[in-house]
Amino acid sequence: MECLGPQCAAMLLEWIRTQSESPTISSGEGLGPQARQGLLWKAAPYQEDAPALTTTAELEGALEHLRYAVFRRFQNQLTRSERSRLDNSIENAFFKIDRYLLRTVEAERAAHESEVDRLREEAREGKERVERLRLQARRAELKLAQLTTLTPETFEEFVGELFEAMGYEVQQVGGSGDEGADIRLRRGDLFAIVQCKYHKRGVVGSPELQKFLGSVHHNHAHKGFFVTTSTFSLAAEKFATDHPIELVDGPRLVELVTQALGPGARREPEPSWF
Structure with missing residues (x-):
């Protein structure tokens, strides 16, 4: 039956009053007259410009x-x-x-x-x-600018700082009895060794990598990093792809310093006067 006008409004108000006085809620069993739906969010939006918190x-x-x-x-x-x-x-x-x-x-x-x-x-x-x-x-960038004047010892320090900034625990080894590992690395469950070759000229070939692979196995390492200031031969690169060895040459060193060291190694994206 169609309901129009004040009579319909009065009927609706009477129905609402009757429902509010009902002692039970038909949509659920065991809920008392004071039952209410819980709030999904307890937090109020945080106001940055509000002077204080009040609730x-x-x-x-x-x-x-x-x-x-x-x-x-x-x-x-x-x-x-x-x-x-x-x-x-x-x-x-x-x-x-x-x-x-x-x-x-x-x-x-x-x-x-x-x-x-x-x-x-x-x-x-x-x-x-x-x-x-x-x-x-910053220290790595300074040494990178002086890369051509580093000694083999300071080059190892440079590489150690580089890996430390990348999140590894670093142990400098070097010297006699290093068993082919100048640096030992740990990050989580990963254990790796690093061999550093400071060459101003020349190319690192596959024989050196074959010897380094023996050091990786001897140290029970998961992986080996061979780091040099020069470059690798094609045969050396092919050898590394078949074994757990990562090659880091001069250009790759520059990339690691400028990209993999995190926010401290990246130049600010806005002008210095911004």
Whole structure:
């Protein structure tokens, strides 16, 4: 039956009133009269320009923002302006969270302090790691500019710093009794050795790689890196493709310094006056 006008509105209001007074909810069993659907999100959106946090939901939103900001700041390649913006955002979020927790009861403060401390430690370690990579990259770039004047010993140091900046644990060996390994590397479960050949002229041939392969097996290494300032013969390159040996020649060294060392080794993408 079609319903029009005030009579229909009155019937609708009466139906709504009746439903609100009903002691049960027809769509579920065992739910009391006060049952309500739970909220999917507990956090309120974080407001960068807000002077302070005022509710627990805003605190949760600030923590979510902080987790993302710390991850993005220290796990990604960023421009200088992006780094500066995230540094300010992280510092601002920590400040507002600390002020909010000081005003809360002890139980709520204790429930969040461990998470805040963890994020603060993660940010501190991230800063130290980035700064360490930056310093290593600058030293490597300086040595790269002086590559033609390095001694074999300083070339080994240069290669060791290069691999350290790439995330390896580095042990310089060299000298007599090195068993064909100038440097030993570890990263996770990977164990590798490095042989450094500082040649101003000449080409590294397959006989040297065959001898190096014996060192790889003798050291029970998963992989070997043969690093030289010169180049490799075609026979040497073909030999390396069939064995767990990676070749790093002069041009490849330049690529590693400028690309694989992370944010500290890359030139800023914007002008210095930006």
